[in-house]
Amino acid sequence: MATVRLIADEEASEAVRAVFDDIRTTRGSDFVNNFWRALACDPVQLASVWAEVKAVMVAPGTLDPLTREMLYIAVSVTNGCSYCIHSHTAAARAKGLTDAAHGEMLAVIGLAAKTNQLVNALQVPVDPEFQA
Amino acid sequence: MATVRLIADEEASEAVRAVFDDIRTTRGSDFVNNFWRALACDPVQLASVWAEVKAVMVAPGTLDPLTREMLYIAVSVTNGCSYCIHSHTAAARAKGLTDAAHGEMLAVIGLAAKTNQLVNALQVPVDPEFQA
Amino acid sequence: MATVRLIADEEASEAVRAVFDDIRTTRGSDFVNNFWRALACDPVQLASVWAEVKAVMVAPGTLDPLTREMLYIAVSVTNGCSYCIHSHTAAARAKGLTDAAHGEMLAVIGLAAKTNQLVNALQVPVDPEFQA
Amino acid sequence: MATVRLIADEEASEAVRAVFDDIRTTRGSDFVNNFWRALACDPVQLASVWAEVKAVMVAPGTLDPLTREMLYIAVSVTNGCSYCIHSHTAAARAKGLTDAAHGEMLAVIGLAAKTNQLVNALQVPVDPEFQA
Amino acid sequence: MATVRLIADEEASEAVRAVFDDIRTTRGSDFVNNFWRALACDPVQLASVWAEVKAVMVAPGTLDPLTREMLYIAVSVTNGCSYCIHSHTAAARAKGLTDAAHGEMLAVIGLAAKTNQLVNALQVPVDPEFQA
Amino acid sequence: MATVRLIADEEASEAVRAVFDDIRTTRGSDFVNNFWRALACDPVQLASVWAEVKAVMVAPGTLDPLTREMLYIAVSVTNGCSYCIHSHTAAARAKGLTDAAHGEMLAVIGLAAKTNQLVNALQVPVDPEFQA
Numbered sequence: 001m002a003t004v005r006l007i008a009d010e011e012a013s014e015a016v017r018a019v020f021d022d023i024r025t026t027r028g029s030d031f032v033n034n035f036w037r038a039l040a041c042d043p044v045q046l047a048s049v050w051a052e053v054k055a056v057m058v059a060p061g062t063l064d065p066l067t068r069e070m071l072y073i074a075v076s077v078t079n080g081c082s083y084c085i086h087s088h089t090a091a092a093r094a095k096g097l098t099d100a101a102h103g104e105m106l107a108v109i110g111l112a113a114k115t116n117q118l119v120n121a122l123q124v125p126v127d128p129e130f131q132a
Numbered sequence: 133m134a135t136v137r138l139i140a141d142e143e144a145s146e147a148v149r150a151v152f153d154d155i156r157t158t159r160g161s162d163f164v165n166n167f168w169r170a171l172a173c174d175p176v177q178l179a180s181v182w183a184e185v186k187a188v189m190v191a192p193g194t195l196d197p198l199t200r201e202m203l204y205i206a207v208s209v210t211n212g213c214s215y216c217i218h219s220h221t222a223a224a225r226a227k228g229l230t231d232a233a234h235g236e237m238l239a240v241i242g243l244a245a246k247t248n249q250l251v252n253a254l255q256v257p258v259d260p261e262f263q264a
Numbered sequence: 265m266a267t268v269r270l271i272a273d274e275e276a277s278e279a280v281r282a283v284f285d286d287i288r289t290t291r292g293s294d295f296v297n298n299f300w301r302a303l304a305c306d307p308v309q310l311a312s313v314w315a316e317v318k319a320v321m322v323a324p325g326t327l328d329p330l331t332r333e334m335l336y337i338a339v340s341v342t343n344g345c346s347y348c349i350h351s352h353t354a355a356a357r358a359k360g361l362t363d364a365a366h367g368e369m370l371a372v373i374g375l376a377a378k379t380n381q382l383v384n385a386l387q388v389p390v391d392p393e394f395q396a
Numbered sequence: 397m398a399t400v401r402l403i404a405d406e407e408a409s410e411a412v413r414a415v416f417d418d419i420r421t422t423r424g425s426d427f428v429n430n431f432w433r434a435l436a437c438d439p440v441q442l443a444s445v446w447a448e449v450k451a452v453m454v455a456p457g458t459l460d461p462l463t464r465e466m467l468y469i470a471v472s473v474t475n476g477c478s479y480c481i482h483s484h485t486a487a488a489r490a491k492g493l494t495d496a497a498h499g500e501m502l503a504v505i506g507l508a509a510k511t512n513q514l515v516n517a518l519q520v521p522v523d524p525e526f527q528a
Numbered sequence: 529m530a531t532v533r534l535i536a537d538e539e540a541s542e543a544v545r546a547v548f549d550d551i552r553t554t555r556g557s558d559f560v561n562n563f564w565r566a567l568a569c570d571p572v573q574l575a576s577v578w579a580e581v582k583a584v585m586v587a588p589g590t591l592d593p594l595t596r597e598m599l600y601i602a603v604s605v606t607n608g609c610s611y612c613i614h615s616h617t618a619a620a621r622a623k624g625l626t627d628a629a630h631g632e633m634l635a636v637i638g639l640a641a642k643t644n645q646l647v648n649a650l651q652v653p654v655d656p657e658f659q660a
Numbered sequence: 661m662a663t664v665r666l667i668a669d670e671e672a673s674e675a676v677r678a679v680f681d682d683i684r685t686t687r688g689s690d691f692v693n694n695f696w697r698a699l700a701c702d703p704v705q706l707a708s709v710w711a712e713v714k715a716v717m718v719a720p721g722t723l724d725p726l727t728r729e730m731l732y733i734a735v736s737v738t739n740g741c742s743y744c745i746h747s748h749t750a751a752a753r754a755k756g757l758t759d760a761a762h763g764e765m766l767a768v769i770g771l772a773a774k775t776n777q778l779v780n781a782l783q784v785p786v787d788p789e790f791q792a
Binding site for chain 5: 154209212228238241242243244246247249253254255
């Protein structure tokens with residue numbers, strides 16, 4: 001189904017195995033999902049994308065991990081990326097997303113898309129007040 | 133610039149004026165931004181969109197108002213809606229978005245778009261583990 | 265502003281002039297809008313795109329010209345193409361789009377975008393009933 | 397497959413059942429499609445989205461129901477929402493979309509996307525003539 | 529699964545058969561993929577889209593065929609068109625896309641999407657230097 | 661106009677100045693465009709995005725620099741990112757993009773968007789032959 005072969009643990013090169021190991025350690029889980037197994041067809045990209053995910057989604061910061069997951073979902077829903085929606089909704093659930101918060105998030109995501117359309121159709125000029 | 137005329141206070145019908153008044157009261161500010169003045173060309177839609185914005189963005193809920201604004205921005209950035217990005221970044225700033233949080237939000241939004249592309253290009257199949 | 269030079273009537277080659285003339289004749293107007301003047305940097309593409317626009321938007325068919333313009337607008341709004349929204353809203357107005365129809369069109373376009381998001385976020389499986 | 401559980405009739409709460417009943421009555425059919433069963437995980441959102449769909453897609457207005465369905469499809473195709481394309485193409489067929497009209501609609505949708513790209517690539521400035 | 533019936537060779541009209549034959553001759557292969565079998569529900573559109581594909585993707589020009597396939601993939605990935613990504617990645621492979629080039633292409637496509645987001649979020653004004 | 665302040669040379673911190681200097685050295689030009697001056701509001705992100713751009717767009721590889729620029733443009737056009745289209749069309753021109761190649765690139769980008777729409781509308785199932 002993928003346009004590249006998914007790399008199983010047994011066939012992982014040393015460089016790939018090192019990233020898989022770090023994913024497992026960082027997440028405290030033995031599960032390495034298909035995104036990483038597909039990316040592993042290019043070990044350099046695998047390492048660099050994982051480093052960025054770790055820095056942006058895992059490292060401590062101002063935004064809590066659940067908020068980051070919700071932002072990720074908002075982008076993925078807008079782009080219609082099915083895999084991303086599945087994987088990050090699961091991640092958000094694991095990080096405490098409740099049914100109520102899920103529903104509110106959907107309401108915002110849906111409203112934003114709708115008003116984006118209205119603004120586009122009306123070609124509303126930016127108010128000077130918004131220009132900092 | 134807009135594809136419809138922006139309705140000034142002076143020419144607002146009673147129905148439009150009622151919505152403008154509620155926007156002012158709800159926000160505690162005299163400022164009515166151009167989106168509402170453009171939407172006012174269709175008073176029924178004006179009332180219904182404002183009611184939805186109030187329910188989704190203003191009413192108390194599980195997600196705090198700043199998180200909702202950030203989700204709104206994430207969708208608007210992905211859709212490339214310039215007006216929406218300007219108005220909701222201003223709103224988020226007014227609700228306490230710090231420079232640090234702004235930077236982290238951008239990092240997540242950028243990363244999500246990038247990995248959405250990689251997932252699409254690789255056509256990664258959804259792991260059964262994500263299927264709840 | 266454009267990434268290519270807009271071709272004025274005086275500098276048009278014979279091939280470009282022939283297309284400009286046909287645009288004028290077809291529309292019964294002397295006005296040649298900037299899209300064609302920008303496309304004229306590639307006379308072959310200019311001729312082929314104009315031929316397609318004539319066949320799809322102007323030639324008699326099942327769908328009336330106003331409906332076609334509204335479909336064009338719906339796509340252009342969703343893609344956020346500012347120029348296209350301006351030019352085709354003007355064209356739709358010229359073909360009889362009323363304020364009421366404009367408002368209803370916007371309501372559908374906005375609702376569709378919102379429910380597209382909800383469907384994406386929920387990853388709703390296609391009902392067998394829809395599979396013809 | 398969905399990120400939430402689809403609500404069957406048997407497990408529907410009273411609020412959900414009321415919406416399902418209204419869908420059935422409004423459409424004159426016993427069939428409640430998966431979108432509503434997924435949305436039913438959030439009964440408030442279910443009721444509000446259904447109310448909007450009824451007002452925008454079903455209530456009498458200037459645009460006939462088939463035109464509204466085609467606009468819905470144009471947005472859904474541009475957003476690549478597979479479920480929405482399936483469900484609204486089925487709805488359009490049920491409302492009288494012929495093969496000829498379907499073909500013409502596709503031609504407009506495809507042409508609009510293509511010219512949106514050309515306009516974007518060329519960054520064509522809006523003609524003053526289009527500014528009302 | 530498709531919203532129209534896929535036309536098998538046996539049921540192809542003369543007009544459809546002529547296009548199928550030209551596809552086979554042009555490609556030097558007996559394989560006619562599903563896109564053309566679905567488009568065949570509208571023989572006029574089938575002929576016109578195939579003519580455009582031949583002119584744009586097959587005819588000799590400045591850009592080599594592999595570069596054209598990669599541009600096609602870049603657009604299709606950004607639009608999230610699963611079928612298009614599958615078919616054109618296969619076509620690119622057949623035209624010599626190596627694993628290394630595939631990886632680099634993905635890196636560019638991913639980076640572009642990410643910086644598009646950052647530019648949108650920051651609403652960066654175009655430098656006068658870029659205006660030719 | 662931007663949602664953040666553009667950082668001029670005079671006010672650049674040491675970290676920002678180091679990136680600006682590297683941009684100048686790498687490009688052999690004194691010009692630092694607005695994207696970097698806007699990103700400079702977050703020096704960590706500035707450094708990391710520049711490092712990625714250098715690795716993906718500048719470092720030697722299989723794809724020549726002009727091909728990479730064209731892929732970048734294809735994504736940016738599809739996303740409708742005006743700034744990105746301006747800056748990368750200028751970059752492509754500087755790297756040798758001819759008028760003929762520009763025209764062909766636009767033809768591919770436009771055709772891809774059009775066929776993406778047709779495939780979406782028709783919901784064409786992926787041929788088993790494309791599944792490697």
